[in-house]
Amino acid sequence: MIYKNTVNMLERTGKVINVENKHKKRVLVCGTRFGQFYLEAITRNSDRFELVGILANGSERSIKCAERYNTQLFTNINDIPKSIDFACVVVKSSVMGGEGTTITLDLLNRGVSVLLEQPVHYKDIKECAKIANKNKLVFIVGNLYSNLESTKDFIKSAKKLTSTYSPNYIEVKFATQVSYPLARYLVEIFSMARTIEFNDNMKNCGNLQLVTGSISGVPLMISADNRLDPKSLDSYLSMFHQISIGFESGTLMLSETFGNTLWIPSLYIEDDKEAVGNYPFLETENLLDKTSFFINENSNKSYNDLFKETWVQAVFEDICLIDKYISNKNKVNYGSYIQRELRVANIWQNIMDKLGYPSIKDKDDYKFIKIEKL
Numbered sequence: 001m002i003y004k005n006t007v008n009m010l011e012r013t014g015k016v017i018n019v020e021n022k023h024k025k026r027v028l029v030c031g032t033r034f035g036q037f038y039l040e041a042i043t044r045n046s047d048r049f050e051l052v053g054i055l056a057n058g059s060e061r062s063i064k065c066a067e068r069y070n071t072q073l074f075t076n077i078n079d080i081p082k083s084i085d086f087a088c089v090v091v092k093s094s095v096m097g098g099e100g101t102t103i104t105l106d107l108l109n110r111g112v113s114v115l116l117e118q119p120v121h122y123k124d125i126k127e128c129a130k131i132a133n134k135n136k137l138v139f140i141v142g143n144l145y146s147n148l149e150s151t152k153d154f155i156k157s158a159k160k161l162t163s164t165y166s167p168n169y170i171e172v173k174f175a176t177q178v179s180y181p182l183a184r185y186l187v188e189i190f191s192m193a194r195t196i197e198f199n200d201n202m203k204n205c206g207n208l209q210l211v212t213g214s215i216s217g218v219p220l221m222i223s224a225d226n227r228l229d230p231k232s233l234d235s236y237l238s239m240f241h242q243i244s245i246g247f248e249s250g251t252l253m254l255s256e257t258f259g260n261t262l263w264i265p266s267l268y269i270e271d272d273k274e275a276v277g278n279y280p281f282l283e284t285e286n287l288l289d290k291t292s293f294f295i296n297e298n299s300n301k302s303y304n305d306l307f308k309e310t311w312v313q314a315v316f317e318d319i320c321l322i323d324k325y326i327s328n329k330n331k332v333n334y335g336s337y338i339q340r341e342l343r344v345a346n347i348w349q350n351i352m353d354k355l356g357y358p359s360i361k362d363k364d365d366y367k368f369i370k371i372e373k374l
Contacts, residue, residue, distance in 0.1 A: 024046075024047070024048060024049055024050045025048065025049050025050070025085040025086065025323055025326070026049075026050050026052045026081070026083060026084050026085045027042050027049050027050065027051055027052060027084070027085065027086060027087065027088065027319075028052055028053055028054075028055060028080060028081075028084050028086075028087040028088070028112070029042070029051065029053075029054050029055070029087070029088045029090065030054075030055040030056070030087060030088065030089045030090060030091055030100075030103055031055075031056060031089065031090035031091040031100075031117075032054060032056050032059070032061050032062040032065040033061070033090070033234075034090050034117065034234075035054075035056075035065075035088070035090035035091075036065060037090075037144075037307075037311050037312055037315045038088045038090055038315055038319070039051065039054070039065060039068075039069050040312045040315075041312050041313075041315045041316040041319055042088075042319065043069055044312065044316075045316060045319075048323070049319065049323075051069060051071050052071070052072075052081050052083075052084060053066075053071050053072040053073065053074050053080060053081065054066050054069075054071060054072070054073050054074065055074045055075075055077060055080060055087075055103070056073060056074075056075065057075060058073070058075040077103065077106055077107075084112050085112075085113065085326065086112060086113040086114060086115065086138070086322055086323070086326060087107050087112050087113070087114050087115070088114075088115045088117075088142070088319065089103050089104050089107070089114055089115065089116045089117065090117045090142070091103060091117070093116060093117075093118075093119065093120045093121065093124060094121065094124060095119060095120065095121040095124065096119065100116055100117065100120075101116070101120070101121075101124045101128070104116045104124075104128055104139070105127070105128065105131065108128060108131045108132055108135060108137055108139065109131065109135070111135060111137065112137070113132065113137040113138040113139065113322060113325075113326055114128070114132075114137075114138075114139050114140075115139075115140050115141075115142045115318060115319070115322045116128065116139070116140075116141055116142065117141075117142040117143075118141050118142060118143045118180045118181070119179075119180035119345075119348060120141050120341075120345060121345060121349070122342060122345040122346050122349060125139075125141065125338070125341055125342055125345050126342065129338045138322055138325040138326050138331070138334070139338075140318070140321060140322050140325065140337070140341075141341050141344075142315070142318045143180070143181055143184055143318070144311055144314035144315050144317075144318065145178065145181035145184070145241075145257060145314070146181065146184050146185070146188070147313075147314035147315075147317040147318065148257065148258065148310065148314055149296070149298065150254070150257065150258050150259055150260070150261070150296070150298050151185065151241075151254070151257060153261050153295065153296040154185075154243065154252070154254040154261040154296075155185060155188045155189060157252055157261055157263075157295050158189045158245055158252055159188070159189060159191075161245070161247065161252060162189060162190070162245070165247050165248070165249065166247075167218045167245050167246060167247055168218075168219070168246045168247060168248065169218065169219040169220070169221060169245075169246045170186075170189075170215070170218055170219070170220050170221070170243070170244070170245045170246075171220075171221040171223075171243070171244045171245075171246070172186075172220070172221070172222055172223070172241065172242070172243050172244075173208075173222075173223040173224075173239060173241070173242040173243075174223075174224055174225070174239065174240065174241045174242070175224070175225045175226075175237040175238055175239055175240065176224055176225065176226045176228075176352070176355060176358060177228075177233075177234070177237055178237065178240050178241060178257070179224070179348060179351055179352060179355075180344070180348045181241070181257075182241055182348075182351070183344045183345075183347040183348035183351060184344045185241070185243065186215060186347055187340060187343050187344050187347060189245075190215055190216040190218070192216060193215050193216045193343065193347065194343050194346060194347070195346065195347065195350055196213050196214070196215050196220060196347055196350045196351065196354075197213050197214045197215075198211060198212075198213035198350070198354045199211070199212045199213055202354065202355075205223075207225055207227060207238070208223045208224060208225055209222075209223070209224045209225075209226050209355055210222070210223055211224075211354055211355070213354075215347075222351070224351075224355055225237075225238045225239065226355050226356075226358045226359060227358055227359050227360070227361040228358040228359075228360065228361060229360075229361045229362070229364070230360060230362075236361070236364075236366065239256065240256055240257035240258070241254065241256065241257045242254060242255065242256055247266075248266065249265065249266055250263055250264050250265040250266045251263075251264045251266075252295075258298065258301065258306060258310070259298060260294050260295075260296060260297050260298055261294070261295040261296045262292055262293065262294060262295065263292070263293045263295055264291070264292045264293075265286065265289060265290075265291065265292075265293075268286055269284075269287065270284060325337075
């Protein structure tokens, strides 16, 4: 009917009308803590998406969010509109003790495609994907960290190197709150990886847990801050991700999740027993090169900038991904996407099973250090 009316209008007026966005996708957001990034991403792109409401528990925060984004607040899933293209469920999944998985399954059974924010258990992904496939819907896992330019640059360089050269080791440092995105990085770099083989050697070193193992035959060293403050689960991370991959020729390093990718060449001097005085053996190409390179150099942003801009844009990429799969009737590459997410969830579970339950951080001893003091 929309198309027919548009054609009639063209015939009457003779004007060319852009009909590409004749149907904006109607989106429901569930949850208003981290869900605020989704609300912001959707409303900033109102030419493509329409926010039809918020599903939440009716807290003061959810009421304020509904007012801010000029949308309806639903506290009962039975009251949501019937004409929804997809929902963003930004509520802790079952593996984290939340209702996210239950809400997702309910929505899928109602005929609504769903993006469920990570982390998600392997079994939950299988069940959600099965119901989505049965009902000809789409289910994806939201993971903004894989959409950051900094991590995409690092993974691109890592894949290029590992496709040609054998890594000697990979070393990762992270806070366990962001362990799921780390599992995604590992699967991106080692595409055939399905499990991590751990050694029986976990040790505690101050606030860190240290453990070794291997992934796809490459030695792996893990340093994890596995502490949680029960009063404020998401408000403190000592670090996000730092990753180093060592090769005979040098080390590829991600300085931190939002930072730079560096290449640090190994020192190699050709032995020249006849060299005297002017050190001609130091004139080789590798010794005339720099001792480190920025493969990408991300400008130093504040956390304020990251929250207001970078994270919103990264979340928007996931929103566009589910939109792409919904719009693609043949679901090209969707099956391989689900298989990859299953590998991610499995490796994440490997990591967390090894590290075990977090210790309680019950002392707030954070002190802001200004750069001028360094």
